[in-house]
Amino acid sequence: MPDLETRMPELLHRAAMGALPDDRFERRVLRRARRRRVLNASVTGLAAIALIAGAFVGTRELVLSTRVTLGHETPSPPPGAVTTPLTAVWPETTAEGLATAQARADAGELPWRLDPEQTAAAFATEILGWDPADVRTVETGRPRIGTAFVTISNLGLGPGASAATPTAPETMVTLRQLGDTGDGGVWTVTQADSNRIDLQELPEAAPAGSRLEVAAAFRDTQVEWFVTLGLLVVDPSGPPSAYMSTGVTERIVEDIQIPFDAAATISVVVMLVDPEGTTVAADIMPITIEASSSPIPTDTSGATGTSGGTGPGEEVSEEIPSAVLATRDAIAIAAETRDYDALKALIDPDRFSYNFDVGTDPVPEWRRDPSILDTLVAILQMPPMGHTITDPLLDGAGPTYMWPALIASDLTNLTVEERAMLEALGITRRDIQSMLEAFGGYTGPRTGIAEDGTWLFYTIGGD
Amino acid sequence: MMQTVSERRRARAEPWAGGLEELYRRHVSDALGLAYLLTGDRTLAEDLVQDAFVKVLGRFRDLRNRDAFWWYLRRTIVNLSNSHFRRRRVERAWLQRQRPEAAIGPDHDVEERDRLMTALTTLRPEQRAAVVLRYFEDLSEADTAEALGRPIGTVKSMVSRGMDRLREELGDDA
Numbered sequence A: 001m002p003d004l005e006t007r008m009p010e011l012l013h014r015a016a017m018g019a020l021p022d023d024r025f026e027r028r029v030l031r032r033a034r035r036r037r038v039l040n041a042s043v044t045g046l047a048a049i050a051l052i053a054g055a056f057v058g059t060r061e062l063v064l065s066t067r068v069t070l071g072h073e074t075p076s077p078p079p080g081a082v083t084t085p086l087t088a089v090w091p092e093t094t095a096e097g098l099a100t101a102q103a104r105a106d107a108g109e110l111p112w113r114l115d116p117e118q119t120a121a122a123f124a125t126e127i128l129g130w131d132p133a134d135v136r137t138v139e140t141g142r143p144r145i146g147t148a149f150v151t152i153s154n155l156g157l158g159p160g161a162s163a164a165t166p167t168a169p170e171t172m173v174t175l176r177q178l179g180d181t182g183d184g185g186v187w188t189v190t191q192a193d194s195n196r197i198d199l200q201e202l203p204e205a206a207p208a209g210s211r212l213e214v215a216a217a218f219r220d221t222q223v224e225w226f227v228t229l230g231l232l233v234v235d236p237s238g239p240p241s242a243y244m245s246t247g248v249t250e251r252i253v254e255d256i257q258i259p260f261d262a263a264a265t266i267s268v269v270v271m272l273v274d275p276e277g278t279t280v281a282a283d284i285m286p287i288t289i290e291a292s293s294s295p296i297p298t299d300t301s302g303a304t305g306t307s308g309g310t311g312p313g314e315e316v317s318e319e320i321p322s323a324v325l326a327t328r329d330a331i332a333i334a335a336e337t338r339d340y341d342a343l344k345a346l347i348d349p350d351r352f353s354y355n356f357d358v359g360t361d362p363v364p365e366w367r368r369d370p371s372i373l374d375t376l377v378a379i380l381q382m383p384p385m386g387h388t389i390t391d392p393l394l395d396g397a398g399p400t401y402m403w404p405a406l407i408a409s410d411l412t413n414l415t416v417e418e419r420a421m422l423e424a425l426g427i428t429r430r431d432i433q434s435m436l437e438a439f440g441g442y443t444g445p446r447t448g449i450a451e452d453g454t455w456l457f458y459t460i461g462g463d
Numbered sequence B: 001m002m003q004t005v006s007e008r009r010r011a012r013a014e015p016w017a018g019g020l021e022e023l024y025r026r027h028v029s030d031a032l033g034l035a036y037l038l039t040g041d042r043t044l045a046e047d048l049v050q051d052a053f054v055k056v057l058g059r060f061r062d063l064r065n066r067d068a069f070w071w072y073l074r075r076t077i078v079n080l081s082n083s084h085f086r087r088r089r090v091e092r093a094w095l096q097r098q099r100p101e102a103a104i105g106p107d108h109d110v111e112e113r114d115r116l117m118t119a120l121t122t123l124r125p126e127q128r129a130a131v132v133l134r135y136f137e138d139l140s141e142a143d144t145a146e147a148l149g150r151p152i153g154t155v156k157s158m159v160s161r162g163m164d165r166l167r168e169e170l171g172d173d174a
Helices: A004-016 A023-056 A095-106 A116-126 A322-336 A340-345 A363-368 A371-380 A416-424 A429-438 B005-013 B020-039 B042-058 B060-064 B066-088 B091-097 B107-120 B125-135 B141-148 B152-173
Strands: A135-144 A147-154 A170-176 A188-194 A197-199 A205-207 A211-218 A226-234 A241-247 A251-257 A265-273 A279-290 A385-389 A400-403 A446-450 A455-459
Touching: A004 B020, A004 B107, A004 B125, A004 B152, A023 B020, A023 B042, A116 A135, A116 A147, A116 A170, A116 A188, A188 A197, A197 A265, A197 A279, A211 A226, A211 A265, A226 A251, A322 A340, A322 A371, A322 A446, A340 A363, A363 A371, A371 A446, B020 B042, B020 B066, B020 B125, B042 B066, B066 B125, B066 B141, B107 B125, B107 B152, B125 B141, B125 B152, B141 B152
Parallel strands: A205 A279, A241 A385
Antiparallel strands: A135 A147, A147 A170, A170 A188, A188 A279, A197 A211, A211 A251, A226 A241, A226 A265, A265 A279, A385 A400, A400 A446, A446 A455
16 A cells, blocks of 8 residues: 555545535625625725826826826816816817817927827826836727727736736727817827726716716626726816726616716716726716706705815715715714714624624624724714725625725825824824735725615724 | 546636636635645634635735635635634644544545544644645645745654654554
8 A cells, every 4th residue: 555645645635525615605705705805995996096086187297206297287277267168088178278288289399199199198198097118009090080099908917927817908099189180180088998898878968967877887807806987077167076986896887966067077987997006998988068957056965965085186075875974973973982882783793894804793892992993983083985886796785985085095195184184093104104015005994884874894904 | 526636736727817706616625625624624614714715805916816816815724724723722622522524425435534634633733734735735845834934844844743643643544
C-alpha cells in the first residue's frame, strides 16, 4: 500500500465530500453577499460619481489637481444674464456659451474643437476620466452635414492580461455642429451611447416640474462594476446640481424630477463604474425642458426633506421620504437618550446588519460602549448622501438612504465642511490615508435607512 | 458525477467572466471541503464559508483579479477558522467532544472518512491547517507558509509532526 503522504490528497478529498453545499446554502450566501456589495458600492460608487459630476460642471480641475486643464471651460454667465439652453451634453449647454467657444475657435484658440475625433477624445478624458494614453477613437460616419459619430473605447479596460477580460466597452459619441458648419464650425457632444447599457427611449423634451421614469439594463457587465444613474442639471440662475444614485444591479428604474427652471439644461446619465472609479461605459442623453404653465412651488419640503451638498463644487440634492426622516429622528433621539429598549424596537433582526452581520443583536455592545451611539447621533446630524439603487434580487429591498454625506466625498480634496465633519467623528489624517489606501474612499461610520423607514444597517467602520 | 481532484483544480483555474453565482458555484464545494477538514464540523464549516464568501464577494477589489479569487477565499477561510479556534479557547474540550458526523456514501467510504476526520481532529488547529493546505490544496511549503502567515521552517515542522501523528492515529492502514 502506498505511504500516507501519497494517499493523503485522495483521502482528504474523499473526506471533504462529507460537506456538500445545497440550494438553501447558496441562497443564503448570495443574499448576504449582494447586500454587502450594495453597501460597499454606495461608498465607492458615489465618490466616483461626485468626481464625474464635478467634471460636468467644470470643476474637474478642482477635484483632480494633477489633471491638466484643457482650457475649454465656458465661463459662467453673469447673474441675471439671459441664456438660451441647447440640447447638448458637453462642453457648452447654452447658445451663448457656444458662441463664445466659436469665437475662440475662430481666433485659433481651440483647434481641437474643429475636429470631432479630438472633441470626442477630450470628452473621454474630461468627463469619463479616462487616461489620455488609453483613449481610442474611431470616426464611424457623418450621416449628414454637421453630424458625426465617433466610437470611443478605453484600451486600459481590456482585453487585458487575463483571457477572461472581454473586449473593452465601446461608446458611440454623437457630435454636432450646432452653430457654424463646415471646417470652421466647433463640434459639441450631443449624446453618448454605450454598447453595454440599454437605456430606454427618452423624450427629447419634458415639461418643467414633471417626473420622468428612467429605466436601463446592462449587458456583458463584470461583477466588480457598479451601476450609477444621475440627472445632471446646469442651471444658469443657480448652482449646478447632480442627482445621483448608485448600486449593484442588473436593471435600474428611477423616477426623476425635471427641474422647474426651463432655462436649465439637463442630461440623464447612466454609467458603469469600476472599483477604481473609472467610468467604463456611459449613456448620456440631454433633454430639453419645456416651460410649464403650472405654478412653481415655493416649498417642496412638505412630506419630504432635502439632503445637503456633498461634493467639491456640485450639490447633491434629493427628496427624502418622510418615513426615512421619521426613523432617522427616532434613532437619533433613542441613541442620544440611551434608550436601549427604543433602539431595540427600531431593529428588525432579519434585516438589520451591524458591522455587516445580519441577526447580531448590537444592543449589548452599545450598553458596554455607549460612545458608539454618540457616533451614530453625530453622523445622523450630518447631511446624507444620495440614495443607493438596490439589487432587485435582494428580498424586500428598496432604495436606501445613507448617512453621512462623507461617503461620497473625495478624500484627496476635502472641503472645509468635510474636514470639520471628519474631525467631529475623530477621524485623523492618518485614518484618511488608511481609508484611501485600503478602499479609495470613506469607510468610516455610516448608517442606512430603507425607503419604507426600516433601519437597515449601522457600520462603525471598515469595508 | 464526482469530479477528480485534477478536474476540480483545472475547473478552478479556468478563466471566469460570469457573475456572483458562477463564482460561488465554481468554488463552493472546495471551500466547504476545506472548511470541513479544518473544523471537522459541517455546521461550523458552513458558517465559516458563508462568512468568507460574503467578505470576498462583497469586496469589489478582491473580485478585480479573478484569477486570485480562490487565493482570497482560501486565505479568508483559513483565517476565519484560526480566529474561531483562538476565540473559543476551548480547543481541548472541543477535540475530546467532537466526532465527525455521519455522511452519505458507501459504508467503506464512510468508515475511512470518519477515521481520517477523527485523526485530523487530534491535531492542533494550525497544524491541521498546515496539513490540509499541503495535501488537500496541494500547496508548496512556501505557499502554505504564506497562507498561514508563518515561517516556512515552522510550517515544515507542523506538517512533519502532523503526518507523524496521523500515522499513529490511523495505525496499520496508514
